Amino acid sequence: MRRLFTQFYLLVFACFLAAALLIGGVYQFTAERASNRYLEGLVQDFLDRFTQQMADVPASQWPGQVEDFGRRLHLTLRIGALSEQPLAPADLNFLSQGNILIVEDDATFRQRIPGTDQVLIIGPVPYLHFQHELHWLVLGLLILLGLSLAFPILLWMRPHWRGLQRLEAAAKRLGRGELDARAALPSKSSLATLGATFDQMASQLQSLIAGRKQLTDAIAHELRTPLVRLRYRLAMQEPPLAPKALAELERDLNAFEYLIDEMLVYSRLNEPEPALNIGTLELGQWAAEHLADWQAQGAGRTLELTGPPAPLYWQGDGRLLERAMDNLVGNALRHCRQQVQIALREEDGQAALKVTDDGPGVAAEAAARIFEPFVRLDESRNRRTGGIGLGLAIVRSIAHLHGGDVRLEGPGPGASFTLLLPVHSVTKRHQGATELP
Structure with a gap:
């Protein structure tokens, strides 16, 4: 029964997970991308003006301007050499062309100052941090919701589970030869019809085997008695039969008795519960x-x-x-x-x-x-x-x-x-x- 529950749960969870991933993918492709583009537009306008302003003043004044803008924006701003940026070659090339680069690992924006080999770094930006952590939050919620599915599924399956267990136990008892085994499922059970059919089958099987045993016992009694009488009459026959004819009759009677014996043995060996010594x-x-x-x-x-x-x-x-x-x-x-x-x-x-x-x-x-x-x-x-x-x-x-x-x-x-x-x-x-x- 655990296998049935596990298979059903995994099927429901897989379907739910596929739907959630599909919805999440659509969201990420639309809403998140639109949000990033909007944010990039705002930052782009700011960075273009700021980097252009810094390009027009001597490098000795850059630290003061960076500190002033960072204080007004409530963000951390700093300057670093382009060659020292921990970026992939493709990102360095993208940055060197004057584009704005969003680095998700440290939640920063970066742009090269025009006409220099220096890079203005803004961040970490809280919004980028939130977006990065949101992926793990969504994944955790999916796992939590998937696990929470197990409880209602268990509540729904428990009555069916118990009914199937009773049917299985009754079938095993019947297979071991306990012909009085019955499932006896309550009428309110969802498997009541199946249980009643099983019990009816078991009752018919019990009656059939009991009838066969009665028939076998009747054969043993009714056929052996005439054989004994025939042997007695042959022994008392007057005048006695010729030896050859008597031998042939004895052979036929022995064959008939052997037939009865074999049928009885085979029948008793195939009873549901023959005893062994x-x-x-x-x-x-x-x-x-x-x-x-x-x-x-x-x-x-x-x-x-x-x-x-x-x-x-x-x-x-x-x-x-x-x-x-x-x-x-x-x-x-x-x-x-x-x-x-x-x-x-x-x-x-x-x-x-x-x-x-x-x-x-x-x-x-x-x-x-x-x-x-x-x-x-x-x-x-x-x-x-x-x-x-x-x-x-x-x-x-x-x-x-x-x-x-x-x-x-x-x-x-x-x-x-x-x-x-x-x-x-x-x-x-x-x-x-x-x-x-």
Whole structure:
């Protein structure tokens, strides 16, 4: 808000200053010049007569006449050599030609005495002093008036400023997941219409997210119950189904249950305020402990693990990290030809968990969409390998919750995904117990 006030104030002050300088320039060009010309005319008449009178008398009488005229005019008059005048060459040449020279620095008039190399100096003249000081006075008044503009501008902007601050605070709370945040601006506020629109949007957003959560919970309850009944009836089927038919039904039921599970996980990860159970893990040891579980997902395929060269500690939700790596490794095992490699290292202050397979890879034109939910790249992945297109979207959501990211390395043989997580946890949500189905 300070920036808004500063920009508005500087704009008003710049416009005022430009107008004042324009008016001052016009004044200086007209009134001041006319005043100087009038004064020069009066002095010119006096100096012409006086210098001519001095030229007609011997130089020995000059001091007396200078003193007499100075006393009658109430001004200081003196005589000096032309060559000793502290003037620029152009001014000396102008003076030597018999012209009257006004020197603003010491507020004096100067004119050469005809037929001599002497100069009559009058001053300092109070009027010239006043004109010289007037420039600084005008400049000081402009600065004072410019500063005084800040007070009325502040008074005018303060109500708007406070309203914008309340809107900003409510927007930040809403962004942090506090769905009950409202601006609640008073009706007399100039931003009341904007505040009411914001509050209405926040209410609709809260209702929408609450409805989605209710729908998700309903799906979890309503779909899991029929699955349990189907499994029970298959087990009690008389006569029993043929092993092949039973295996196919079990596979379809498992796929259906996996679909429900993935949708629930993705939905809960993208809630405004999912809780995280923060702990400290040494990633090399953690990966070694889970290697056997990952290997079980890919019978007949080789899974290699390359740990970090030094202990690599990370703070975050271990259960979510396990889910993310399960998705990456499981995805790689489904699509590889023979081998999957897992490498852990520290990269620019982040823990980098890289999973690489030797499969067909991902087409370059499809790489930008691969982390979107429900996206399946049929050109590079065979539909028979299973999956519903939520695995990588879940990995990205988990990475973002911990202040990290996931990226597809390329181009190269096979597909290579790197999960990047800050070594020191920079989570975007509150800590607590995370509930995953």
